[in-house]
Structure formats: C-alpha cells, structure tokens
Amino acid sequence: MKCPNCGAQIGKFDSETYICKYCRSTFHAREFDPGWNEDQDTSDVREIHHYHHQEAPDKLSMGMGCLCFFFFPLGWIIYFIYRDSSPRKARAAMIIAAVMTVLLLIGIVSGDGTAG
Numbered sequence: 001m002k003c004p005n006c007g008a009q010i011g012k013f014d015s016e017t018y019i020c021k022y023c024r025s026t027f028h029a030r031e032f033d034p035g036w037n038e039d040q041d042t043s044d045v046r047e048i049h050h051y052h053h054q055e056a057p058d059k060l061s062m063g064m065g066c067l068c069f070f071f072f073p074l075g076w077i078i079y080f081i082y083r084d085s086s087p088r089k090a091r092a093a094m095i096i097a098a099v100m101t102v103l104l105l106i107g108i109v110s111g112d113g114t115a116g
Contacts, residue, residue: 003027060092068093072100 003009006023019026060068060078068075075097082090 056086058086058088060089065092065096068096069100072097072104075100 003020003023003025006020006025008020008022017026064078068078075093078093079090079097082093
C-alpha cells in the first residue's frame, strides 16, 4: 500500500490512525484496509479527517530580500542553498545578488581612481 499524498510505502498498521513518515499526513486505518480490526463495535460513526502540514511558501521574504540587497554575497549563498528545494526563493535571491554585483562592478570600472 502507498500513501495517497506522497506515494511512500505504508507499513503495517499498529493503531487506528496512521501518520505518513514522509509527508506527515494522518489517515484512518480503515481507509486502506476496510476489514481492519473488525472485532470492534462499528455502531459509532466518526468522521475521518486528513491533516496535511502546509509547506513554507516558496518566496523570498522581505527581510531576506533586504539583506540580499545590502549584503549581496548573501544572495549568492541563499541561491546555492535553496536552488533545489525552493527554486522561486533561490531565483529571487540570485536576481538581487546579480543586479548588485553588476552595479558594484560598474562602480569600480567607472571610478577614475583619484581621491578628492
């Protein structure tokens, strides 16, 4: 049997509810095996709820965007850390870091090197 949400292999049921080890969804054992534990009284009817843990949104927060703007090497670090797990967050950090890197290079090249 497999988890309907993530497709992970489901082991043996030890209790009435099952929590997937990978996606942490909660299921009732009778959903997968209608004959599970038939010796109990089935006269009380209960609702079955699936509880899904929400994933963090895949976008760069305002605070992290500001940090990437003022300390652009941090934007490159965030890009390489999150490029596989949160691609939109990584792309936003990379864009900020790339723009700031280009502006820094333009400032260095356009400077005439004289002080004062």
